[in-house]
Amino acid sequence: MIKLDPNLCKGCNICMEFCPKQVYEQSKTLDRKGVHIPIPKNQDKCSKCDLCALMCPDQAIKVEEDDEQ
């Protein structure tokens, strides 16, 4: 499971661009802060490489190890 904290995310899209599995999608709507917060839509493709969490400059992402369906 990808947990993305909308209070920390600033919508820079680094996670979306660098995820090797194209897990994230651009949201069509703006949030309260005027930010497009990426949606971790294709979670079944996630390889849990943790790259998105390591690159996110705002510590907004957690990649959870165990999927409890």
Next chain:
Amino acid sequence: MEETNESPFMKYLRKDRLPNIFCAGCGNGTVLNTFFKGMEMAEMDLNNINMASGIGCSSRIPGYVKCDSLHTTHGRPISFATGLKLGNPNMDVVVFTGDGDAAAIGGNHLIHAARRNIDLTVICINNNIYGMTGGQISPTSPQGSYGSTAPYGTFEKPFDLVELVSGAGATYVARWTTVHPLQLANAIKKALKHKGFSFIEAVSQCHTYYGRKNKMKSPLDMLKWMEDNSINKRKADKMDPEELAGKLIVGEFVNKNQAEYSQELYNLIEEKSGNRSKSIKSAYMGD
């Protein structure tokens, strides 16, 4: 196991100060993550780490970390860090600095700390510009790049920080960028464990100033530029200087063992006075 929805790095951060002040997509936050990752890989304890920084966007990093830190004057963090290390050589002292902080106003402190081989880990976030003050040209701005003080492009020849500190005597030197977070974390791990002056150049994006003035407006444009222009040292060693013009050579440049300054100083005190100095340390310890 603690069950939270938070980033694995949140436990090291002063949560009440977040979100951080950096522009969306600024590389400073990524470099901070790689520091935590490197610290975990080195199995170092944040309680034994003391950070020092100067002034600049990059120098605001220690303020977000749950450890003791000194936010000092512009260009001087290495001097404060030297004092910390000599007061208590058992402490792991880490400096976060910028290209302006370390190589312009603080250039002298940088080369002399390297010359002395004092056991500090200096992480210099090189965004090729003065970010905090509005995009002035720094000593690392590439020739021809634009800044608010170079509307026609700078004609100055920049410092290569890796060459500068290597020449001055640093005993661990590496350069990576924010598109190489794992390699950067690994270099920080080695730098933390290294006994001597360690210098990490973390090339990073200031899209707000460097990017905007140099046709790379978004953080993604800048990351792409770093990705496209980075060449590993092993490959670069076999290439001509002309082929390497405008490229970022990344990798490990120096890794050697030499006498370390704080150890030498404490040994000398012991030799001359007959006992291990605890004079400065005892000042912290009350009765």
